[in-house]
Amino acid sequence: MLNTQWGLMVWTLITFTIAVYILWKFAFGPIQRLLDERRQSVQDSMNAAEQAREEAHRLLDEYKETLAKVRLEAEEILERSRTTGEHAKAELMAEARAQSDRVLAQAHDQIERDTRAAVRELKGQIAELTALATEKVAAASLSEKDQARLIDEALAELKVDQLGMENHG
Amino acid sequence: MNPHAYAELGAGLAMGLGAVGPGIGLGILIGKALESIARQPEVAGDIRTNMFIGIGVTEAVALYAFVVALILVFVAK
Amino acid sequence: MKKGMKWAWLVIVLAALVGLFLIPGGAKETLNVAGEFDLQPILKLPSIGPVDLSVNKAVIYLWLATAVIIVIAIVIARHLKPEPGRFQAAMEGLYSLARDGIARSVMKSGVDAWFPYIGAVFFFVLVNNLIGLVPLPFGEHHQLSFYAATANLYVTITLALFTFVFTHYAGISKYGVRKYVGGWMPSGAPPVLREFIFVIHAVSEFFRLVSLSVRLFANMVAGHAILAVFFAMALIFQSYLIAAALQGASVLIYMFEIFVAVIQAFIFAILSAVYIGGALDSGH
Incomplete structure (x- = not known):
């Protein structure tokens, strides 16, 4: 048992060297390459996923921002249009009221003017008629002086002003 | 007692x-x-590796006794 | 009925035990555990000087291990796929164990340069140890028996010599002879103590060689010897009852031996990595 078995040692050397060579060339290299590739691809896909996630986040943020802006703008437009409408309405109303006032005032003026003219004409005709009637009734008996006095009295009794006012109202 | 008996007794004592x-x-x-x-638990892997190294080194002591016993039984006859 | 069945089973077991005890044993044979480790040349070859290249049991086991390694390596090289099947996944797991669990975990530098050796020594020892647990017809009169090439001291010494040589080669090629060997001497120590420590370090380097080889050898021999003793004890006690009990126990021992085979390969490789890594990081 204790005499050195050189032959066995040589055989071990040979077989072990072959095993190292074969494992190195055929197993370790390809497996390491495969594992590296796999790690690389996993890393790549993780990076890509991360990138896509970031991109998506960015886009989402952008969309959110745009949406918020758009909503704000729409609100603004709405507000503006509402104000504009109200303004227009108020303006229109004011104008209409002014016009109607004006028309009313014109009508009033016209009526007053007409009434006044009518009253004046009426007054003239009454005086004429009175004079005529009085002339016919008392042509002989009354002097010229009395005639004039009587006409004035009659005219004083006629309340022409009141007549005009009634017409007015 | 013959000398072989002493050798085998010594082998048993050596191993035991x-x-x-x-x-x-x-x-x-x-x-x-x-x-x-x-x-x-977070460094369990390192500890286990070093534990096996330690086991290998410690156990070698028992195996030296085993080798001595083998020599006594089979070589020193 | 269930209770009756239980009793019936008990009776059958007891009858079997008694029967086993009563059956007379076979012819008395001598217990020859050591014979399992004898190496008789199977194929005589001429010897060159002291080197007798005759093929014996250990050489055949070495060939077998190498053949298994070559077949596995070539199968892997041929059928390597990005999506691993079961076999490839298992091999990748073993590879990762060798690379990350052994080389990376103990070596600070030189993992890429020295991994081919450390990984190969792991797989070589592992395959040799596991083949040792397969019954093969290389026993006396070609009966099935257990043997392992690593249960031979000269095989393990050769493997340990590889590690020994590579350790110092790594150190010397990195630092040069003067600096590497000088690194064994602590520069801070007083003169006489320094030389003393140097001698101790040199001796410990030699004992690493011894312990590395003897550990593997003795583990394998002890495992196989225990299995052989368990099988042979049936012959000693001349009783089928005891033989049956020992067979049950030997299954447990066998399972433990599988564990030991893997652990010893792991320890051999990891200590090789520790030594080589230590030589690479020694000259600070």
Whole structure:
């Protein structure tokens, strides 16, 4: 048992060297390459996923921002249009009221003017008629002086002003 | 008693006594390793690797006794 | 009925035990555990000086291990796919164990340069140890028996010599002879103590060689010897009852031996990595 078995040692050397060579060339290299590739691809896909996630986040943020802006703008437009409408309405109303006032005032003026003219004409005709009637009734008996006095009295009794006012109202 | 009997008795004693120390040592070693794994499970891998190295070194002592016993039985006849 | 069945089973087991005890054993044979480790040349070859290249049991086991390694390596090289099947996944797991669990975990530098050796020594020892647990017809009169090439001291010494040589080669090629060997001497120590420590370090380097080889050898021999003793004890006690009990126990021992085979390969490789890594990081 204790005499050195050189032959066995040589055989071990040979077989072990072959095993190292074969494992190195055929197993370790390809497996390491495969594992590296796999790690690389996993890393790549993780990076890509991360990138896509970031991109998506960015886009989402952008969309959110745009949406918020758009909503704000729409609100603004709405507000503006509402104000504009109200303004227009108020303006229109004011104008209409002014016009109607004006028309009313014109009508009033016209009526007053007409009434006044009518009253004046009426007054003239009454005086004429009175004079005529009085002339016919008392042509002989009354002097010229009395005639004039009587006409004035009659005219004083006629309340022409009141007549005009009634017409007015 | 013939000389072979002494050799075989010596072999038995060598193996038996030689197993005492490593046995105690392995018990302490593995116990401590498990203790530290329980305390720090996050470095369990490192502890286990070093535990196996320690087991290898400690167990070698028992195996020297085993080799001496083998020599006594088969070579020193 | 169930209770009756239980009793029936108990009776059958007891009858079997008694029967086993009563059956007389075979012819008395001698217990020859050591014979399992004898190496008789199977194929005589001429010897060159002291080197007798005769093929014996250990050489055949070495060939077998190498053949298994070559077949696995070539199968892997041929059928390597990006999506691994079961076999490839298992091999990749073993590879990762060798690379990350052994080389990376103990070596600070030189993992890429020295991994081919450390990985190969792991797989070589592992395959040799596991083949040792397969019954093969290389026993006396070609009966099935257990043997492992690593249960031979000269095989393990050769493997340990590889590690020994590579350790110092790594250190010397990195630092040069003067600096590497000088690194064994602590520069801070007083003169006489320094030389003393140097001698101790040199002796410990030699004992690493011894312990590395003897550990693997003795583990394999002890495992196989225990299995052989368990099988042979049936012959000693001349009783089928005891033989049956020992067979049951030997299954447990066998399972433990599978564990030991893997652990010893792991320890051999990891200590090689520790030594080589230590030599690479020694000259600070």
